[in-house]
Amino acid sequence: MFENKTILITGGAGFIGSNLAFYFQERFPKAKVVVFDKFQDGTRLDSGNLSSLGHFKNLVGFRGDVICGDINDPKDLELLDEYRFDYIFHQAAISDTTVQNQTIVLQTNLNAFKDLLRLAKRHGAKMIYASSGSVYGKLPGPHRVGVEEPINVYGFSKLAMDHLAMSQEDVTAVGLRYFNVYGPREYFKGKTASMILQFGLQILKGERPRLFEGSDRIKRDFIYVDDVIQANIKAAAAKRSGVYNVGTGKARSFQDIVDILCKELGIHPEYEYIPNPFVKQYQFFTQADIDSTREELGFEPQYSLEDGIRADIPYIKKIFEEEL
Numbered sequence: 001m002f003e004n005k006t007i008l009i010t011g012g013a014g015f016i017g018s019n020l021a022f023y024f025q026e027r028f029p030k031a032k033v034v035v036f037d038k039f040q041d042g043t044r045l046d047s048g049n050l051s052s053l054g055h056f057k058n059l060v061g062f063r064g065d066v067i068c069g070d071i072n073d074p075k076d077l078e079l080l081d082e083y084r085f086d087y088i089f090h091q092a093a094i095s096d097t098t099v100q101n102q103t104i105v106l107q108t109n110l111n112a113f114k115d116l117l118r119l120a121k122r123h124g125a126k127m128i129y130a131s132s133g134s135v136y137g138k139l140p141g142p143h144r145v146g147v148e149e150p151i152n153v154y155g156f157s158k159l160a161m162d163h164l165a166m167s168q169e170d171v172t173a174v175g176l177r178y179f180n181v182y183g184p185r186e187y188f189k190g191k192t193a194s195m196i197l198q199f200g201l202q203i204l205k206g207e208r209p210r211l212f213e214g215s216d217r218i219k220r221d222f223i224y225v226d227d228v229i230q231a232n233i234k235a236a237a238a239k240r241s242g243v244y245n246v247g248t249g250k251a252r253s254f255q256d257i258v259d260i261l262c263k264e265l266g267i268h269p270e271y272e273y274i275p276n277p278f279v280k281q282y283q284f285f286t287q288a289d290i291d292s293t294r295e296e297l298g299f300e301p302q303y304s305l306e307d308g309i310r311a312d313i314p315y316i317k318k319i320f321e322e323e324l
């Protein structure tokens with residue numbers, strides 16, 4: 001399906017985008033893959049985290065074209081004019097859910113998406129883009145497409161992207177609402193990397209894993225990155241536009257994560273429980289309803305939390321050895 005096709009991955013130096021880039025390189029050697037990303041320039045957002053989290057190390061071994069550019073800058077987007085894209089996998093975003101600066105989040109996530117939809121239209125490309133489970137905010141799960149209530153500007157920007165995409169004519173756009181994604185190539189997200197990586201590194205460092213109080217009751221739908229890649233590939237075959245949840249359909253606790261990590265690593269430290277400073281802004285329960293993702297895209301998650309963490313262990317160990 002992708003052989004001899006030209007594929008744009010925005011945010012391709014980030015966690016999910018770089019996994020997509022390698023997926024295409026390995027499975028479809030005749031596809032032309034173009035990564036467009038701002039990379040890191042050291043500037044920080046009001047959350048204290050870097051404003052863009054892409055990192056060259058995520059792309060070491062990638063042989064496709066790499067373009068350093070900002071999706072907010074029309075001049076940078078002109079660098080894409082020399083290609084004719086068949087598929088656009090749009091992952092670039094401010095992915096940090098704790099940013100307060102509404103202007104920068106909406107410019108980057110929403111306005112720039114409008115420009116990329118125009119580009120898709122011009123190229124006759126199919127648009128597969130990253131939405132987010134954060135559109136559901138604190139609503140009780142399981143979460144279904146159509147009932148949303150974001151509690152931060154990040155979730156609001158993703159919901160606005162969905163509305164924009166579904167109002168387009170002449171472009172097929174598929175929005176994928178990823179839940180909590182974890183897996184290889186997420187280290188450079190720093191504090192915004194999944195708790196699976198963060199707890200794993202705490203345990204390897206010989207520290208006591210620090211959990212929020214009541215962590216056995218704080219549950220999320222954690223999905224391994226390979227399943228997110230699968231969803232993107234299936235979405236690329238969709239005949240119609242649509243918005244779909246991408247999770248496992250199961251809610252698991254933060255306590256489960258640490259228990260599984262300790263078992264897999266063979267290290268059994270005492271846990272430390274700390275008060276949750278984010279209570280008001282916090283999603284205590286997420287669970288994707290994936291019925292329509294199954295039925296309409298043919299998506300079927302392959303990794304339970306146990307399987308995903310097991311698959312992730314070599315990466316967590318590698319980061320511990322090489323980066324810390």
Ligand SMILES: NC(=O)c1ccc[n+]([C@@H]2O[C@H](COP(=O)([O-])OP(=O)(O)OC[C@H]3O[C@@H](n4cnc5c(N)ncnc54)[C@H](O)[C@@H]3O)[C@@H](O)[C@H]2O)c1
Nearest residue numbers: 011013014015016038052053054070071092093130178181
């Ligand atoms: N990881 C998750 O759990 C999760 C959950 C829901 C949704 N998402 C969404 O999935 C997508 C990918 O997320 P990720 O986890 O890989 O995050 P990430 O931060 O690693 O990837 C985003 C990439 O976009 C790039 N970028 C940011 N601003 C840019 C700009 N102005 N111009 C060009 N590039 C820019 C960054 O450098 C980074 O490489 C994002 O849209 C995110 O909102 C992720």
